[in-house]
Amino acid sequence: MRAVLIVVLLGLNWLDSDTSFELPSRAVKKIDKTLLAYFPEKTINKKALSLSNVQEKQLSFKLNNNKFYQLWDNSELKGYMYIANAKSKFDTFDYMVLFKPDLSIMTAKVLLYREDYGGEITSKRWLKQFDNKSNGEEMGLGNDIQVISGATISCRAITAGIKNLSKNIQELKSKGFLN
Amino acid sequence: MIRVITIVILLAGLQVNAQVSFIDTTSNAAANSAANIIGNKSNKLQIGSYAQIDYNQQFGDTISHQGKLDVHRLVLFFGYHFNDRTTFVTEIEAEHVKEFTIEQAFVNYNINPAINFRAGLLLIPMGIVNEYHEPTTFNGVERPNSDKYIIPSTWREIGAGFAGKLESAAIRYQFYVVNGFNGYDSGGNFRGTDGLRKGRQKGAESYITSPVFSGKLDYYGVNGLKVGLSCYYGNSQSKALDGIVKSSAIQRQTADSSYIGITMIGLDYRYNFKAIKTRGQFIYASLKNTAQYNRYALSDLGASMLGYYIEASYNIFTPLKLKGTQKLDAFIRYENYNTHLTVASDMLINPAYDRTDVTMGLSYHITKGVVLKVDYQLMLDKSGGQTNMINFGVGTWF
Numbered sequence A: 001m002r003a004v005l006i007v008v009l010l011g012l013n014w015l016d017s018d019t020s021f022e023l024p025s026r027a028v029k030k031i032d033k034t035l036l037a038y039f040p041e042k043t044i045n046k047k048a049l050s051l052s053n054v055q056e057k058q059l060s061f062k063l064n065n066n067k068f069y070q071l072w073d074n075s076e077l078k079g080y081m082y083i084a085n086a087k088s089k090f091d092t093f094d095y096m097v098l099f100k101p102d103l104s105i106m107t108a109k110v111l112l113y114r115e116d117y118g119g120e121i122t123s124k125r126w127l128k129q130f131d132n133k134s135n136g137e138e139m140g141l142g143n144d145i146q147v148i149s150g151a152t153i154s155c156r157a158i159t160a161g162i163k164n165l166s167k168n169i170q171e172l173k174s175k176g177f178l179n
Numbered sequence B: 001m002i003r004v005i006t007i008v009i010l011l012a013g014l015q016v017n018a019q020v021s022f023i024d025t026t027s028n029a030a031a032n033s034a035a036n037i038i039g040n041k042s043n044k045l046q047i048g049s050y051a052q053i054d055y056n057q058q059f060g061d062t063i064s065h066q067g068k069l070d071v072h073r074l075v076l077f078f079g080y081h082f083n084d085r086t087t088f089v090t091e092i093e094a095e096h097v098k099e100f101t102i103e104q105a106f107v108n109y110n111i112n113p114a115i116n117f118r119a120g121l122l123l124i125p126m127g128i129v130n131e132y133h134e135p136t137t138f139n140g141v142e143r144p145n146s147d148k149y150i151i152p153s154t155w156r157e158i159g160a161g162f163a164g165k166l167e168s169a170a171i172r173y174q175f176y177v178v179n180g181f182n183g184y185d186s187g188g189n190f191r192g193t194d195g196l197r198k199g200r201q202k203g204a205e206s207y208i209t210s211p212v213f214s215g216k217l218d219y220y221g222v223n224g225l226k227v228g229l230s231c232y233y234g235n236s237q238s239k240a241l242d243g244i245v246k247s248s249a250i251q252r253q254t255a256d257s258s259y260i261g262i263t264m265i266g267l268d269y270r271y272n273f274k275a276i277k278t279r280g281q282f283i284y285a286s287l288k289n290t291a292q293y294n295r296y297a298l299s300d301l302g303a304s305m306l307g308y309y310i311e312a313s314y315n316i317f318t319p320l321k322l323k324g325t326q327k328l329d330a331f332i333r334y335e336n337y338n339t340h341l342t343v344a345s346d347m348l349i350n351p352a353y354d355r356t357d358v359t360m361g362l363s364y365h366i367t368k369g370v371v372l373k374v375d376y377q378l379m380l381d382k383s384g385g386q387t388n389m390i391n392f393g394v395g396t397w398f
Helices: A002-017 A025-038 A053-057 A124-130 A152-174 B002-020 B029-038 B249-256 B290-297
Strands: A044-048 A068-073 A076-087 A092-099 A105-113 B045-059 B068-083 B086-095 B099-112 B115-123 B156-166 B171-178 B182-184 B212-219 B225-235 B261-273 B276-288 B304-315 B327-342 B354-367 B370-381 B386-397
Touching: A025 A076, A025 A092, A025 A105, A076 A152, A092 A152, A105 A124, A105 A152, B099 B156, B115 B171, B182 B290
Parallel strands: none
Antiparallel strands: A044 A068, A068 A076, A076 A092, A092 A105, B045 B068, B045 B386, B068 B086, B086 B099, B099 B115, B115 B156, B156 B171, B171 B212, B212 B225, B225 B261, B261 B276, B276 B304, B304 B327, B327 B354, B354 B370, B370 B386
């Protein structure tokens, strides 16, 4: 019995220590494809936002440099990109959100959906519901964003995620960290 | 021993969840959004659970009835993510506390965004509730009865097949070849009152004499709407077919009476629009060879069965403009299920098998994933039978 417990605890430790993150190449391809579709004939440079320790401490959330980018076309700021991960029923999925320079949402795309359950959220028609929204507003699930039956967990996770990303980017702007 | 291990797993599950969940992000914005942006733990193990605890009380006639209190279902599910393409999914269920079963156990291999190969113990995609049976996803303490008597949910068998979605057409598809029902072993398992239900093999030392086909298409191209078309086609299995001499026509002919041919077709829809939710399904099963089967197995199985329901609910909290995640859905469902829609020519229809339920009640979602339910059921059958039930339930899902 004790052995079982120890095995379980070891398992937990291992899970907790595993914090490395690599975006699979399939997801990276989808990012490139999306950027090309939204900024045709532009050379988009992805520049990670770097904040000083002092700046980071002023935020109500933790900014991960690998996940948030400014998008530049030469010296012109074209928008922002956030990469995030959320939970589906039995697995996790990766998604991206593109923001316009005015911080409204340009598009949301699911980069890699790993299981079959709830895969309906990758639908363009569904994700379109987030377009042009900003500051986490009008993103109430069930009222502003229609739930897809049979994909509740994934709908809930991505809606909550995009809402937060949208609020966070607004916070970065209001604290003057985006320039 | 099993119980102790289960408790350990449960506790471990809670801990794991506490440590790795960076997912559900609405309430605690600071902590959760941080987690959401970090979002980078390659968490390989997902753990979840759902539970349904019921109190059913019959009332309203001339005799007294005892109530029933039951931990109807407690399910733990695990998804283990081997790599970006390969997941193992399992649902382990304790039913009525003392029965341990496996509801699902399959490997899913993601070939590309449109195609997944899966093999193992699979849920048969038929109607709504068999696949989506977590208690927070349906109204009413108990599952609809057509999902018990016509579709024998939770219906699952061992098999393999493909699932995925055609993004441009907004269609999700599932096609499986699976094992069929155990229609005859030491005696007949199919009968008039609950159709095919007693024949489920559930992957427990199941045997096969011929495979069956099961498939479903779901259309999700209109926001808020989902429409499904399901099909199940094949013969039931029979132990009378085991050990017969292949060249013996007489033996084969006799054994041929021990199985039936099953064609089941289902149509379902779910539609949500703001505070309103409505859903319905229509399931028709045509059963072949039932005259011979009933004579051979001494049973009273019908030659066709039909079940349908339509349900509407309204979230009372929406017009009250209450903030937060609570919902109070008032619902009503009309349901008819008839396991003797038609019968073979040598028997009579039993009118008691033509049943109509009207269920109305409330689902109070006190937070996402926790629902308190109460409903009243009026159950009528064509022989004049009437049952009044009041049900209370607690449902959770995380």
